[in-house]
Amino acid sequence: MSKVKVFIIEDDFIHTNRLEMYLDEMGYELAGTAASSTQALNLIAATKPDLLLVDIHLAGDLSGIQIVEHLNNKKAIPVIFITSYRDKETFETAKLTDPYAYIIKPYDKETLQAAIELAVYKFSKIKTANSQNEYPEEAKDSLEKGMLFLKSKGRLIKIILSDILYIEAKDKLCLIYLSKEIIEVRMSLQKLEDELKDNQVFLRVHRSFIINKEEISQVNLSKNEVLVGNFNVPVGRSYKQSFLNSIHVV
Template sequence: MSEKIKILIVEDEMVIAANISLQLTELGYEVTAIVPRGEEALTQIESELPDILLLDINLKGELDGIETALKMQKTHDIPIIYLTANSDDAHFQRAKETHPYAFIAKPFKKLDLQRAIELTMSQAEMKVKNNKKPRQEQEEISILEDAIFVRHSTSMVKVSIADILYIEAERNYCRIFTSNKEHLLVITLKEMDKKLPAKHFMRIHRSYIINISKIQEVATTHIVIGRKAIPIGKSLKKELLKRLQTI
Protein backbone atom coordinates (compact mmCIF):
# COMPACT_ATOMS: atom_id res chain seq x y z
CA MET A 1 0.00 0.00 0.00
CA SER A 2 1.42 3.40 -0.99
CA GLU A 3 2.05 6.02 1.71
CA LYS A 4 -0.52 8.74 2.17
CA ILE A 5 0.25 12.19 0.80
CA LYS A 6 1.25 14.40 3.75
CA ILE A 7 -0.15 17.93 3.88
CA LEU A 8 0.68 20.79 6.25
CA ILE A 9 -2.17 23.30 6.71
CA VAL A 10 -1.11 26.88 7.43
CA GLU A 11 -4.30 28.83 8.15
CA ASP A 12 -4.99 31.36 10.92
CA GLU A 13 -8.80 30.98 10.89
CA MET A 14 -9.03 27.82 12.97
CA VAL A 15 -12.65 26.97 12.06
CA ILE A 16 -11.67 27.00 8.37
CA ALA A 17 -8.47 25.06 9.12
CA ALA A 18 -10.35 22.38 11.05
CA ASN A 19 -12.86 22.02 8.22
CA ILE A 20 -10.05 21.68 5.66
CA SER A 21 -8.36 19.07 7.84
CA LEU A 22 -11.58 17.04 8.04
CA GLN A 23 -12.05 17.20 4.26
CA LEU A 24 -8.45 16.13 3.61
CA THR A 25 -8.77 13.20 6.00
CA GLU A 26 -12.00 12.11 4.31
CA LEU A 27 -10.20 12.27 0.95
CA GLY A 28 -7.50 9.92 2.25
CA TYR A 29 -4.68 12.42 2.84
CA GLU A 30 -2.58 12.75 6.01
CA VAL A 31 -2.57 16.14 7.77
CA THR A 32 0.81 16.53 9.47
CA ALA A 33 -0.28 19.59 11.46
CA ILE A 34 -2.43 22.72 11.50
CA VAL A 35 -0.53 25.92 12.32
CA PRO A 36 -1.79 29.53 12.29
CA ARG A 37 1.48 31.41 11.70
CA GLY A 38 4.19 31.37 9.06
CA GLU A 39 6.92 31.19 11.70
CA GLU A 40 5.33 28.06 13.17
CA ALA A 41 5.03 26.52 9.69
CA LEU A 42 8.79 26.87 9.13
CA THR A 43 9.48 25.16 12.47
CA GLN A 44 6.96 22.38 11.73
CA ILE A 45 8.55 21.69 8.33
CA GLU A 46 11.88 21.06 10.05
CA SER A 47 10.34 18.43 12.34
CA GLU A 48 8.21 16.68 9.70
CA LEU A 49 8.51 17.32 5.98
CA PRO A 50 5.14 17.45 4.18
CA ASP A 51 4.51 16.60 0.53
CA ILE A 52 2.35 19.71 0.06
CA LEU A 53 2.07 23.06 1.84
CA LEU A 54 -1.53 24.30 1.94
CA LEU A 55 -0.86 27.95 2.69
CA ASP A 56 -3.19 30.88 3.33
CA ILE A 57 -1.79 34.02 1.67
CA ASN A 58 -3.18 36.47 4.24
CA LEU A 59 -1.62 35.12 7.44
CA LYS A 60 -1.44 37.30 10.53
CA GLY A 61 1.89 37.66 12.32
CA GLU A 62 5.35 38.68 11.16
CA LEU A 63 5.18 36.64 7.93
CA ASP A 64 2.29 36.47 5.52
CA GLY A 65 1.87 33.35 3.37
CA ILE A 66 4.04 34.58 0.51
CA GLU A 67 6.90 35.59 2.83
CA THR A 68 6.62 32.20 4.52
CA ALA A 69 6.90 30.47 1.15
CA LEU A 70 9.97 32.49 0.19
CA LYS A 71 11.73 31.60 3.45
CA MET A 72 10.79 27.93 3.10
CA GLN A 73 12.14 27.78 -0.44
CA LYS A 74 15.63 28.74 0.70
CA THR A 75 16.03 25.24 2.14
CA HIS A 76 13.16 23.08 0.82
CA ASP A 77 11.34 22.46 -2.44
CA ILE A 78 7.81 21.74 -1.21
CA PRO A 79 4.87 22.22 -3.63
CA ILE A 80 2.66 25.11 -2.54
CA ILE A 81 -1.10 25.46 -2.89
CA TYR A 82 -2.28 28.91 -1.87
CA LEU A 83 -5.60 29.55 -0.13
CA THR A 84 -6.89 33.06 -0.64
CA ALA A 85 -9.95 35.19 -0.09
CA ASN A 86 -8.18 38.10 -1.75
CA SER A 87 -7.48 37.61 -5.45
CA ASP A 88 -6.31 41.15 -6.30
CA ASP A 89 -3.50 41.57 -8.81
CA ALA A 90 -0.90 42.77 -6.30
CA HIS A 91 -1.20 39.58 -4.23
CA PHE A 92 -1.23 37.44 -7.35
CA GLN A 93 1.95 39.02 -8.76
CA ARG A 94 3.79 38.58 -5.45
CA ALA A 95 2.60 35.00 -5.12
CA LYS A 96 3.76 34.16 -8.66
CA GLU A 97 7.38 34.70 -7.55
CA THR A 98 7.12 31.58 -5.37
CA HIS A 99 5.91 29.42 -8.31
CA PRO A 100 2.87 27.89 -6.59
CA TYR A 101 1.27 24.78 -8.06
CA ALA A 102 -2.29 26.01 -7.50
CA PHE A 103 -4.54 28.73 -6.06
CA ILE A 104 -7.82 27.94 -4.30
CA ALA A 105 -10.22 30.84 -3.77
CA LYS A 106 -12.27 30.86 -0.57
CA PRO A 107 -14.92 29.64 -0.10
CA PHE A 108 -14.19 26.38 -1.92
CA LYS A 109 -15.68 22.90 -2.22
CA LYS A 110 -14.08 19.58 -1.32
CA LEU A 111 -13.81 18.78 -5.05
CA ASP A 112 -11.77 21.98 -5.64
CA LEU A 113 -9.37 20.85 -2.92
CA GLN A 114 -9.08 17.33 -4.27
CA ARG A 115 -8.42 18.44 -7.84
CA ALA A 116 -5.81 21.00 -6.76
CA ILE A 117 -3.94 18.35 -4.77
CA GLU A 118 -4.11 15.75 -7.56
CA LEU A 119 -2.84 18.28 -10.12
CA THR A 120 -0.07 19.39 -7.75
CA MET A 121 1.19 15.84 -7.16
CA SER A 122 1.01 15.12 -10.89
CA GLN A 123 3.10 18.21 -11.70
CA ALA A 124 5.58 17.45 -8.91
CA GLU A 125 6.10 13.89 -10.19
CA MET A 126 6.58 15.19 -13.74
CA LYS A 127 9.15 17.71 -12.49
CA VAL A 128 11.14 14.92 -10.84
CA LYS A 129 11.05 12.83 -14.04
CA ASN A 130 12.15 15.76 -16.18
CA ASN A 131 15.04 16.51 -13.85
CA LYS A 132 16.42 12.97 -14.01
CA LYS A 133 19.61 12.51 -15.99
CA PRO A 134 20.20 9.74 -18.53
CA ARG A 135 20.95 6.42 -16.82
CA GLN A 136 24.68 6.50 -17.56
CA GLU A 137 24.93 9.93 -15.89
CA GLN A 138 22.84 9.13 -12.82
CA GLU A 139 25.56 7.83 -10.52
CA GLU A 140 25.37 10.39 -7.72
CA ILE A 141 27.47 8.80 -5.01
CA SER A 142 30.58 6.69 -4.60
CA ILE A 143 31.53 5.21 -1.22
CA LEU A 144 35.02 4.84 0.25
CA GLU A 145 35.97 3.67 3.75
CA ASP A 146 36.30 7.17 5.22
CA ALA A 147 34.53 9.37 2.67
CA ILE A 148 31.89 9.54 0.00
CA PHE A 149 32.09 11.29 -3.36
CA VAL A 150 28.94 13.16 -4.36
CA ARG A 151 28.12 14.71 -7.70
CA HIS A 152 28.35 18.49 -7.88
CA SER A 153 27.56 19.85 -11.37
CA THR A 154 29.88 17.91 -13.71
CA SER A 155 32.38 16.76 -11.08
CA MET A 156 32.49 14.53 -7.98
CA VAL A 157 33.21 16.20 -4.61
CA LYS A 158 34.75 14.37 -1.65
CA VAL A 159 32.79 14.55 1.61
CA SER A 160 34.42 13.03 4.69
CA ILE A 161 32.18 10.62 6.60
CA ALA A 162 33.38 12.30 9.80
CA ASP A 163 31.87 15.58 8.58
CA ILE A 164 28.38 14.24 7.77
CA LEU A 165 25.75 15.05 10.40
CA TYR A 166 22.61 13.55 8.87
CA ILE A 167 20.82 12.91 5.57
CA GLU A 168 17.24 13.98 4.91
CA ALA A 169 14.82 12.64 2.31
CA GLU A 170 13.13 15.05 -0.05
CA ARG A 171 10.91 12.80 -2.21
CA ASN A 172 13.25 11.27 -4.82
CA TYR A 173 16.16 13.35 -3.59
CA CYS A 174 18.47 13.24 -0.56
CA ARG A 175 20.04 16.22 1.15
CA ILE A 176 23.35 15.56 2.95
CA PHE A 177 24.04 17.96 5.81
CA THR A 178 27.52 18.68 7.14
CA SER A 179 28.31 21.37 9.73
CA ASN A 180 28.80 24.01 7.04
CA LYS A 181 27.39 22.71 3.76
CA GLU A 182 24.54 20.83 2.06
CA HIS A 183 24.63 18.46 -0.93
CA LEU A 184 21.47 17.60 -2.88
CA LEU A 185 21.53 14.21 -4.64
CA VAL A 186 19.13 12.56 -7.09
CA ILE A 187 18.78 9.35 -5.08
CA THR A 188 16.09 8.03 -2.72
CA LEU A 189 16.79 7.65 0.98
CA LYS A 190 16.21 3.90 0.61
CA GLU A 191 18.97 3.61 -2.00
CA MET A 192 21.24 5.87 0.03
CA ASP A 193 20.73 3.64 3.07
CA LYS A 194 21.85 0.59 1.07
CA LYS A 195 25.07 2.32 -0.02
CA LEU A 196 26.25 3.87 3.26
CA PRO A 197 28.52 1.96 5.68
CA ALA A 198 26.28 0.58 8.47
CA LYS A 199 28.95 1.02 11.15
CA HIS A 200 28.65 4.81 10.83
CA PHE A 201 25.05 5.40 9.75
CA MET A 202 21.55 4.35 10.75
CA ARG A 203 18.13 5.12 9.35
CA ILE A 204 16.02 6.18 12.34
CA HIS A 205 12.97 7.55 10.52
CA ARG A 206 11.46 7.23 7.06
CA SER A 207 12.90 10.68 6.26
CA TYR A 208 16.27 10.57 8.05
CA ILE A 209 19.59 8.73 8.18
CA ILE A 210 21.99 9.88 10.90
CA ASN A 211 25.70 9.65 11.56
CA ILE A 212 25.60 7.81 14.91
CA SER A 213 28.80 9.43 16.18
CA LYS A 214 27.24 12.91 15.85
CA ILE A 215 24.35 12.33 18.27
CA GLN A 216 24.35 14.85 21.13
CA GLU A 217 21.11 13.88 22.85
CA VAL A 218 18.58 11.05 22.78
CA ALA A 219 15.12 12.19 23.90
CA THR A 220 11.81 10.32 24.09
CA THR A 221 10.69 10.97 20.52
CA HIS A 222 13.76 12.45 18.85
CA ILE A 223 17.53 12.77 18.82
CA VAL A 224 19.55 15.97 18.55
CA ILE A 225 22.44 16.55 16.16
CA GLY A 226 23.83 20.08 16.05
CA ARG A 227 20.75 22.25 16.51
CA LYS A 228 18.50 19.83 14.66
CA ALA A 229 15.87 17.72 16.44
CA ILE A 230 15.37 14.59 14.33
CA PRO A 231 12.36 12.34 14.97
CA ILE A 232 13.00 8.67 15.70
CA GLY A 233 10.61 5.80 15.05
CA LYS A 234 9.54 3.97 18.22
CA SER A 235 10.62 0.61 16.87
CA LEU A 236 14.09 1.94 16.02
CA LYS A 237 14.92 3.65 19.30
CA LYS A 238 15.85 0.40 21.07
CA GLU A 239 18.16 -0.57 18.20
CA LEU A 240 19.79 2.87 18.26
CA LEU A 241 20.45 2.68 22.01
CA LYS A 242 22.02 -0.73 21.52
CA ARG A 243 24.24 0.66 18.75
CA LEU A 244 25.33 3.56 20.96
CA GLN A 245 26.48 1.17 23.69
CA THR A 246 28.92 -0.45 21.25
CA ILE A 247 30.57 2.78 20.09
Protein backbone atom coordinates in the same frame (compact mmCIF):
# COMPACT_ATOMS: atom_id res chain seq x y z
CA MET B 1 2.93 2.77 0.36
CA SER B 2 2.10 5.84 2.42
CA LYS B 3 -0.45 8.60 2.14
CA VAL B 4 0.40 12.00 0.73
CA LYS B 5 1.27 14.20 3.73
CA VAL B 6 -0.30 17.66 3.68
CA PHE B 7 0.62 20.55 5.99
CA ILE B 8 -1.82 23.43 6.60
CA ILE B 9 -0.73 27.02 7.30
CA GLU B 10 -3.89 28.89 8.26
CA ASP B 11 -4.71 31.25 11.15
CA ASP B 12 -8.48 30.92 10.90
CA PHE B 13 -9.65 28.06 13.13
CA ILE B 14 -12.82 27.44 11.11
CA HIS B 15 -10.95 27.18 7.80
CA THR B 16 -8.32 24.93 9.38
CA ASN B 17 -11.00 22.54 10.63
CA ARG B 18 -12.67 22.48 7.21
CA LEU B 19 -9.37 21.67 5.50
CA GLU B 20 -8.64 18.91 8.01
CA MET B 21 -12.08 17.40 7.39
CA TYR B 22 -11.67 17.53 3.61
CA LEU B 23 -8.20 15.96 3.76
CA ASP B 24 -9.47 13.13 5.96
CA GLU B 25 -12.42 12.47 3.61
CA MET B 26 -10.08 12.42 0.59
CA GLY B 27 -7.68 9.95 2.22
CA TYR B 28 -4.67 12.23 2.74
CA GLU B 29 -2.52 12.36 5.85
CA LEU B 30 -2.42 15.56 7.88
CA ALA B 31 1.24 16.30 8.55
CA GLY B 32 0.40 19.22 10.85
CA THR B 33 -1.08 22.68 11.14
CA ALA B 34 0.34 26.09 12.01
CA ALA B 35 -1.09 29.55 12.47
CA SER B 36 2.18 31.53 12.50
CA SER B 37 5.42 31.66 10.54
CA THR B 38 7.66 30.48 13.40
CA GLN B 39 5.41 27.55 14.20
CA ALA B 40 5.07 26.66 10.53
CA LEU B 41 8.79 26.67 9.74
CA ASN B 42 9.69 24.57 12.77
CA LEU B 43 6.95 21.98 12.20
CA ILE B 44 7.53 21.69 8.45
CA ALA B 45 11.21 20.93 9.08
CA ALA B 46 10.18 18.22 11.53
CA THR B 47 7.28 16.62 9.62
CA LYS B 48 8.63 16.84 6.03
CA PRO B 49 5.26 17.13 4.25
CA ASP B 50 4.68 16.40 0.56
CA LEU B 51 2.39 19.40 0.03
CA LEU B 52 1.54 22.73 1.66
CA LEU B 53 -1.87 24.44 1.85
CA VAL B 54 -1.07 28.05 2.67
CA ASP B 55 -3.32 30.98 3.50
CA ILE B 56 -1.72 34.11 2.04
CA HIS B 57 -2.75 36.63 4.70
CA LEU B 58 -1.69 35.53 8.18
CA ALA B 59 -1.57 37.38 11.45
CA GLY B 60 2.04 37.89 12.48
CA ASP B 61 5.36 38.98 11.08
CA LEU B 62 5.36 36.96 7.84
CA SER B 63 2.66 36.43 5.23
CA GLY B 64 2.00 33.06 3.65
CA ILE B 65 3.89 34.21 0.56
CA GLN B 66 6.95 35.15 2.62
CA ILE B 67 6.90 31.79 4.39
CA VAL B 68 6.90 30.01 1.01
CA GLU B 69 9.76 32.23 -0.23
CA HIS B 70 11.78 31.24 2.84
CA LEU B 71 11.06 27.54 2.29
CA ASN B 72 11.94 27.74 -1.41
CA ASN B 73 15.44 28.90 -0.47
CA LYS B 74 15.96 25.60 1.35
CA LYS B 75 13.92 22.92 -0.41
CA ALA B 76 11.06 23.16 -2.87
CA ILE B 77 7.74 21.81 -1.61
CA PRO B 78 4.63 22.04 -3.81
CA VAL B 79 2.34 24.80 -2.55
CA ILE B 80 -1.34 25.58 -3.00
CA PHE B 81 -2.25 29.11 -1.93
CA ILE B 82 -5.67 29.71 -0.41
CA THR B 83 -6.99 33.23 0.00
CA SER B 84 -10.12 35.32 0.23
CA TYR B 85 -8.40 38.17 -1.63
CA ARG B 86 -9.21 38.51 -5.32
CA ASP B 87 -7.03 41.52 -6.20
CA LYS B 88 -4.49 41.22 -8.98
CA GLU B 89 -1.61 42.54 -6.86
CA THR B 90 -1.90 39.68 -4.38
CA PHE B 91 -2.06 37.15 -7.19
CA GLU B 92 0.96 38.60 -9.01
CA THR B 93 3.03 38.58 -5.80
CA ALA B 94 2.04 35.00 -5.03
CA LYS B 95 2.81 33.93 -8.59
CA LEU B 96 6.50 34.80 -8.12
CA THR B 97 6.88 31.86 -5.70
CA ASP B 98 5.75 29.36 -8.39
CA PRO B 99 2.73 27.88 -6.57
CA TYR B 100 1.06 24.82 -8.05
CA ALA B 101 -2.46 26.19 -7.55
CA TYR B 102 -4.28 29.28 -6.27
CA ILE B 103 -7.70 28.81 -4.68
CA ILE B 104 -10.14 31.58 -3.79
CA LYS B 105 -12.31 31.22 -0.67
CA PRO B 106 -14.97 29.91 -0.41
CA TYR B 107 -14.08 26.64 -2.11
CA ASP B 108 -15.56 23.14 -2.11
CA LYS B 109 -13.97 19.73 -1.59
CA GLU B 110 -13.93 18.94 -5.32
CA THR B 111 -11.96 22.11 -6.11
CA LEU B 112 -9.43 21.30 -3.40
CA GLN B 113 -9.15 17.67 -4.54
CA ALA B 114 -8.44 18.68 -8.13
CA ALA B 115 -5.81 21.21 -7.02
CA ILE B 116 -4.03 18.66 -4.80
CA GLU B 117 -3.98 15.98 -7.48
CA LEU B 118 -2.61 18.39 -10.07
CA ALA B 119 0.02 19.79 -7.70
CA VAL B 120 1.33 16.38 -6.63
CA TYR B 121 1.35 15.06 -10.20
CA LYS B 122 3.18 18.11 -11.60
CA PHE B 123 5.74 18.09 -8.80
CA SER B 124 6.48 14.38 -9.17
CA LYS B 125 7.00 14.78 -12.94
CA ILE B 126 9.34 17.74 -12.50
CA LYS B 127 11.29 15.94 -9.77
CA THR B 128 11.73 12.89 -11.98
CA ALA B 129 12.78 14.94 -15.00
CA ASN B 130 15.35 16.96 -13.06
CA SER B 131 16.72 14.31 -10.74
CA GLN B 132 19.64 13.19 -12.88
CA ASN B 133 20.93 16.74 -13.25
CA GLU B 134 20.27 18.04 -9.74
CA TYR B 135 21.96 15.37 -7.67
CA PRO B 136 25.55 14.12 -7.42
CA GLU B 137 26.64 10.66 -8.50
CA GLU B 138 26.58 9.24 -4.99
CA ALA B 139 22.90 10.15 -4.59
CA LYS B 140 21.70 8.37 -7.71
CA ASP B 141 20.97 5.10 -5.93
CA SER B 142 18.56 6.76 -3.54
CA LEU B 143 16.96 8.65 -6.42
CA GLU B 144 16.40 5.46 -8.36
CA LYS B 145 14.56 4.15 -5.31
CA GLY B 146 12.51 7.26 -4.91
CA MET B 147 8.76 7.55 -4.96
CA LEU B 148 5.82 7.65 -7.30
CA PHE B 149 2.48 9.34 -6.77
CA LEU B 150 -0.45 7.45 -8.26
CA LYS B 151 -4.22 7.76 -8.11
CA SER B 152 -5.99 4.73 -6.66
CA LYS B 153 -9.70 4.50 -5.82
CA GLY B 154 -10.20 8.25 -5.80
CA ARG B 155 -7.14 9.22 -3.79
CA LEU B 156 -3.47 9.95 -4.39
CA ILE B 157 -1.05 7.56 -2.76
CA LYS B 158 2.70 7.71 -2.38
CA ILE B 159 4.49 4.50 -3.32
CA ILE B 160 8.12 3.96 -2.36
CA LEU B 161 9.62 2.35 -5.45
CA SER B 162 11.90 0.02 -3.51
CA ASP B 163 8.80 -1.47 -1.83
CA ILE B 164 7.44 -2.73 -5.16
CA LEU B 165 7.86 -6.48 -5.77
CA TYR B 166 6.19 -6.64 -9.16
CA ILE B 167 3.39 -5.13 -11.24
CA GLU B 168 0.71 -7.06 -13.08
CA ALA B 169 -1.62 -5.82 -15.83
CA LYS B 170 -5.15 -7.10 -15.36
CA ASP B 171 -8.00 -5.89 -17.55
CA LYS B 172 -7.74 -2.08 -17.48
CA LEU B 173 -5.90 -2.02 -14.16
CA CYS B 174 -2.34 -2.35 -12.96
CA LEU B 175 -1.92 -4.28 -9.72
CA ILE B 176 1.15 -3.12 -7.82
CA TYR B 177 2.31 -5.83 -5.44
CA LEU B 178 4.06 -4.61 -2.32
CA SER B 179 5.29 -6.82 0.49
CA LYS B 180 2.14 -6.28 2.59
CA GLU B 181 -0.55 -5.05 0.20
CA ILE B 182 -1.70 -4.72 -3.38
CA ILE B 183 -2.45 -1.32 -4.92
CA GLU B 184 -4.86 -1.00 -7.85
CA VAL B 185 -4.34 1.85 -10.32
CA ARG B 186 -6.36 2.48 -13.47
CA MET B 187 -3.64 2.86 -16.10
CA SER B 188 -1.92 0.74 -18.71
CA LEU B 189 1.19 -1.30 -17.98
CA GLN B 190 2.94 0.51 -20.83
CA LYS B 191 2.31 3.91 -19.23
CA LEU B 192 3.54 2.69 -15.88
CA GLU B 193 6.61 1.18 -17.54
CA ASP B 194 7.31 4.58 -19.13
CA GLU B 195 7.11 6.20 -15.70
CA LEU B 196 9.68 3.72 -14.37
CA LYS B 197 11.99 3.66 -17.40
CA ASP B 198 14.76 5.68 -15.69
CA ASN B 199 14.86 3.28 -12.77
CA GLN B 200 17.20 0.43 -13.63
CA VAL B 201 15.82 -2.09 -11.14
CA PHE B 202 12.49 -2.52 -12.95
CA LEU B 203 12.26 -4.88 -15.90
CA ARG B 204 9.45 -5.99 -18.19
CA VAL B 205 9.51 -9.81 -18.27
CA HIS B 206 6.13 -10.50 -19.81
CA ARG B 207 3.47 -8.58 -21.68
CA SER B 208 1.56 -8.48 -18.38
CA PHE B 209 4.36 -8.22 -15.79
CA ILE B 210 7.10 -5.86 -14.62
CA ILE B 211 9.37 -7.02 -11.80
CA ASN B 212 11.78 -5.45 -9.34
CA LYS B 213 15.06 -7.24 -10.10
CA GLU B 214 16.38 -6.65 -6.60
CA GLU B 215 13.55 -8.78 -5.20
CA ILE B 216 14.35 -11.90 -7.28
CA SER B 217 15.26 -14.85 -5.09
CA GLN B 218 15.13 -17.65 -7.67
CA VAL B 219 14.92 -18.21 -11.43
CA ASN B 220 13.30 -21.38 -12.76
CA LEU B 221 14.47 -21.72 -16.36
CA SER B 222 12.53 -24.91 -17.04
CA LYS B 223 9.24 -23.27 -16.10
CA ASN B 224 10.15 -19.81 -17.41
CA GLU B 225 9.31 -18.06 -14.19
CA VAL B 226 11.00 -16.13 -11.42
CA LEU B 227 10.34 -16.05 -7.70
CA VAL B 228 9.86 -12.46 -6.59
CA GLY B 229 9.25 -12.26 -2.88
CA ASN B 230 6.81 -15.15 -2.36
CA PHE B 231 5.27 -14.87 -5.83
CA ASN B 232 5.99 -16.81 -8.99
CA VAL B 233 6.02 -14.47 -11.99
CA PRO B 234 6.06 -15.81 -15.58
CA VAL B 235 8.75 -14.80 -18.05
CA GLY B 236 7.49 -14.46 -21.61
CA ARG B 237 9.41 -16.12 -24.44
CA SER B 238 10.12 -12.86 -26.22
CA TYR B 239 11.41 -11.32 -22.97
CA LYS B 240 13.51 -14.25 -21.75
CA GLN B 241 16.86 -13.37 -23.33
CA SER B 242 16.79 -9.72 -22.34
CA PHE B 243 15.83 -10.79 -18.82
CA LEU B 244 18.74 -13.22 -18.57
CA ASN B 245 21.12 -10.57 -19.91
CA SER B 246 19.91 -8.09 -17.32
CA ILE B 247 20.57 -10.35 -14.34
CA HIS B 248 24.09 -11.22 -15.53
CA VAL B 249 23.94 -14.99 -15.78
CA VAL B 250 27.38 -16.66 -15.79
